[in-house]
Amino acid sequence: MAQKSFRQALNEALHFEMGRDPRVIMMGEDLTGGAGANGVKDAWGGPFGVTRGLLDAFGPERIRDTPISEAAFIGAAAGAALTGLRPIAEIMFVDFAGVCLDQIMNQAAKFRYMFGGRAKTPLVIRATYGAGSRSGSQHTQALYPIFTHIPGLKVVIPSTPYDAKGLLLQAIRDDDPVIFLEHKMLYDTVGDVPDGAYTIPFGEARVARDGKDVLIIAIGRMVQVAEEAARKLASEGISAAIIDPRTTSPLDEDTLLDFTETIGRVVIVDEANPRCSVATDISALLADKCFDALKAPIKLVTAPHAPVPYAPNLEDAYIPSADAVVKAATSIVKR
Amino acid sequence: MSALQLSHDELVNVYRTMRTIRRFEERVMQEMATGDIPGNTHLYAGQEASAVGVCLQLRDDDYISSTHRGHGHSIAKGVDIDSMMAELFGRASGTCGGKGGSQHIADLRKGMLGANGIVAAGAPITCGAALSAKLLGTGQVAVAFAGDGAMNEGVMSESFNLAKIWMLPIIFVIEDNGFGEATANAFVSAGSFTRRAESYDIPTIEVDGTDVFSVYAAAGEAVERARAGGGPTMLHVHVPRYYGHYSGDPDTYRTPEEKAAMRRERDCLSNFRQRVKEVSLVETAELDAVDEQVEAAIGRAVSAARAAPFPPTSALTTDVYVKYL
Ligand SMILES: Cc1ncc(C[n+]2csc(CCOP(=O)(O)OP(=O)(O)O)c2C)c(N)n1
Numbered sequence: 001m002a003q004k005s006f007r008q009a010l011n012e013a014l015h016f017e018m019g020r021d022p023r024v025i026m027m028g029e030d031l032t033g034g035a036g037a038n039g040v041k042d043a044w045g046g047p048f049g050v051t052r053g054l055l056d057a058f059g060p061e062r063i064r065d066t067p068i069s070e071a072a073f074i075g076a077a078a079g080a081a082l083t084g085l086r087p088i089a090e091i092m093f094v095d096f097a098g099v100c101l102d103q104i105m106n107q108a109a110k111f112r113y114m115f116g117g118r119a120k121t122p123l124v125i126r127a128t129y130g131a132g133s134r135s136g137s138q139h140t141q142a143l144y145p146i147f148t149h150i151p152g153l154k155v156v157i158p159s160t161p162y163d164a165k166g167l168l169l170q171a172i173r174d175d176d177p178v179i180f181l182e183h184k185m186l187y188d189t190v191g192d193v194p195d196g197a198y199t200i201p202f203g204e205a206r207v208a209r210d211g212k213d214v215l216i217i218a219i220g221r222m223v224q225v226a227e228e229a230a231r232k233l234a235s236e237g238i239s240a241a242i243i244d245p246r247t248t249s250p251l252d253e254d255t256l257l258d259f260t261e262t263i264g265r266v267v268i269v270d271e272a273n274p275r276c277s278v279a280t281d282i283s284a285l286l287a288d289k290c291f292d293a294l295k296a297p298i299k300l301v302t303a304p305h306a307p308v309p310y311a312p313n314l315e316d317a318y319i320p321s322a323d324a325v326v327k328a329a330t331s332i333v334k335r
Numbered sequence: 336m337s338a339l340q341l342s343h344d345e346l347v348n349v350y351r352t353m354r355t356i357r358r359f360e361e362r363v364m365q366e367m368a369t370g371d372i373p374g375n376t377h378l379y380a381g382q383e384a385s386a387v388g389v390c391l392q393l394r395d396d397d398y399i400s401s402t403h404r405g406h407g408h409s410i411a412k413g414v415d416i417d418s419m420m421a422e423l424f425g426r427a428s429g430t431c432g433g434k435g436g437s438q439h440i441a442d443l444r445k446g447m448l449g450a451n452g453i454v455a456a457g458a459p460i461t462c463g464a465a466l467s468a469k470l471l472g473t474g475q476v477a478v479a480f481a482g483d484g485a486m487n488e489g490v491m492s493e494s495f496n497l498a499k500i501w502m503l504p505i506i507f508v509i510e511d512n513g514f515g516e517a518t519a520n521a522f523v524s525a526g527s528f529t530r531r532a533e534s535y536d537i538p539t540i541e542v543d544g545t546d547v548f549s550v551y552a553a554a555g556e557a558v559e560r561a562r563a564g565g566g567p568t569m570l571h572v573h574v575p576r577y578y579g580h581y582s583g584d585p586d587t588y589r590t591p592e593e594k595a596a597m598r599r600e601r602d603c604l605s606n607f608r609q610r611v612k613e614v615s616l617v618e619t620a621e622l623d624a625v626d627e628q629v630e631a632a633i634g635r636a637v638s639a640a641r642a643a644p645f646p647p648t649s650a651l652t653t654d655v656y657v658k659y660l
Contacts, residue, residue: 029516
């Protein structure tokens with residue numbers, strides 16, 4: 001299978017689905033970069049280079065560079081989704097969702113329910129998330145718990161190039177509003193990605209690694225951290241399984257419960273702030289549904305309850321580390 | 336009042352501040368390349384006359400809010416360049432203890448309410464500062480700097496409305512460099528910015544932002560109105576942006592000819608030198624000496640920043656609340 005970057009995998013999914021379905025359109029700030037300027041067209045290929053080449057292939061009617069007005073264009077995307085298009089709208093950094101949260105939370109997420117099931121909203125909101133780029137508190141948050149909390153939204157957090165492509169194709173074909181979150185530090189990671197189209201259903205966790213002593217549940221970029229931790233644990237003779245839920249809404253409860261039942265020891269790794277988070281949510285689920293199978297307390301390895309700092313040493317300390325995961329795992333295995 | 340009526344010393348200071356911003360920026364660009372300044376920065380170079388012309392009309396205790404492109408506004412408002420440089424290097428001695436970085440530099444002692452990572456977010460916050468000044472009767476005014484791109488955020492219009500109905504002592508300074516990131520203003524903005532403000536009955540002044548004297552005069556009128564209880568003013572300032580949107584921007588959406596012409600024809604520093612020479616107010620040699628002093632001061636700021644320690648890891652959970660929970 002061909003080796004491709006996370007960025008390229010997403011680009012292929014967008015190219016494929018826009019070619020297949022003329023109702024799919026895209027909108028966002030600097031989606032191409034350089035709109036209306038005198039130099040190179042499609043100069044940026046999107047702020048992170050994910051949408052490169054789409055302008056050439058599909059033209060400015062379907063690839064719309066928007067004003068800096070998230071409330072207006074995210075709302076417009078929701079309205080277009082309600083009325084026959086299948087828009088993919090881009091919020092450059094998920095932090096900016098603050099500007100348009102009403103359109104996401106009170107509008108797009110609620111149409112179907114409030115309208116008695118008579119509406120569908122095939123909207124995908126793509127956004128980058130996550131720390132590690134030294135960008136300070138307003139460009140680095142992992143806000144998926146906020147979206148996961150809201151009924152009516154589906155929340156997708158891919159961790160590999162393969163999943164990125166399959167989940168994005170699924171997201172575009174899905175008839176509900178989907179928040180699709182791309183960790184900016186993952187764009188250059190490389191993995192096997194088939195050339196053709198394929199979809200990955202929502203609500204199906206991926207078993208990233210099988211093991212028997214401890215179960216590590218990890219989200220998004222934290223899957224890499226979990227894998228590094230698992231390698232270190234293996235060298236200490238501890239066998240760790242890793243489950244990546246891939247979507248936090250819907251959540252694959254069955255797989256999480258099955259593995260917890262068999263292994264009995266759980267570490268959850270989450271880059272988001274810990275209060276009211278996906279980590280606490282999963283932990284409560286496991287405690288509720290398989291308390292008797294637990295051989296030790298569930299351990300959470302998360303960021304602190306603080307904004308993301310700018311100073312490099314502080315930002316590194318903020319992000320959950322493989323060593324912290326190893327420590328948490330060892331503490332419950334050796335118990 | 337003609338701005339050229341500024342005293343000799345004031346003129347030298349105006350030049351010094353503009354030169355400090357320019358050299359600060361050029362040096363930051365250089366240091367970014369070494370990797371010692373982490374992340375990305377948005378350079379203000381080319382727009383100096385706007386920040387300096389406006390801030391020259393302000394008292395030390397007046398307020399300003401800035402944008403992601405905040406170095407120039409901070410320096411013009413009197414924020415210390417040593418602590419700013421240390422902040423960019425992420426050091427404990429930085430303006431925000433290393434926690435903020437380029438996009439969040441703030442210094443409340445200087446009335447600088449913060450650079451801002453969220454486009455247009457400064458406008459309503461500045462309305463709040465103006466409200467404080469009004470209700471507390473301090474006589475302070477507040478200035479909200481924003482870009483042309485920011486004008487399309489709803490919160491700008493909402494702030495115009497609030498400023499007018501509450502008759503706030505506020506000045507909106509819209510720095511129009513023709514671009515929001517890589518997207519041309521002409522591609523994304525309908526109508527005219529001044530007419531938008533005028534529809535709220537806010538007086539507007541359009542001004543050439545490469546001419547510090549024009550900016551100074553316009554800001555003077557606005558500040559006078561604000562202090563006299565006359566409410567908000569909007570300045571539409573036309574400025575060039577010398578660098579790409581941010582430090583990693585290849586800037587290929589603008590042609591090399593376009594950029595060369597911009598630097599040749601729209602430079603507030605050479606414009607200033609030309610103007611003062613015409614009226615023989617400041618000797619060229621004196622300005623050259625300022626250049627050297629500025630160079631040395633920036634050099635010292637960089638060395639000090641490099642030598643300063645990073646914040647301790649314990650700082651991760653300080654400053655979240657008055658007392659961490
Ligand atoms: C709410 C929000 N949307 C998008 C961005 C990303 N962004 C940062 S700067 C910028 C362009 C701002 O343009 P303008 O207001 O003209 O200021 P300039 O960069 O030209 O100084 C954009 C889109 C952001 N920081 N915040």
